[in-house]
Amino acid sequence: MPAWLFKTEPSECSLADLQRAGRTTWDGVNNPTALLHLREVRRGDTVFIYHTGDERAVVGVARAAGDPFEDPARPGLNPRGEPKFAVIDLEEARPFARPAPLAAIKADPRFKDFPLVTMGRLSVMPVPAALERALRDMGG
DNA sequence: GCCAACGTTGGC
């Protein structure tokens, strides 16, 4: 099952918020590359949640509750005739026993090509299977 | 608060 990493500012939508809400629509992705990745997520996929700002750590994991769909709040088509903005529902958010800090991820050579390290502004990215195992080892 | 990286916008 593919895995992904979503970034969020915890003051906007934290892992605890996701947990509290149960099933939550993940919206607000604007970056074209991030949207390309978001459209590839499928129901049941694993979604690691990363907190930006002061925390800077992968804090837990959730599950895609369905496939991506057009953002009802932002209708409109891109130049290729597809809906411009996509969103997805997440569920089953649960925290890691120990958050995996960005500093530890950066220090681990297995992550040297991971977009979280190499590409600061990407908010949705694929997590290769080997790195999914590495993240679970680090975090719980 | 600063800055690097990247995207977007608008004049030409």
Added chain:
DNA sequence: GCCAACGTTGGC
């Protein structure tokens, strides 16, 4: 279509 200016993200 080019490119300079500006905006945004997010670490430091």
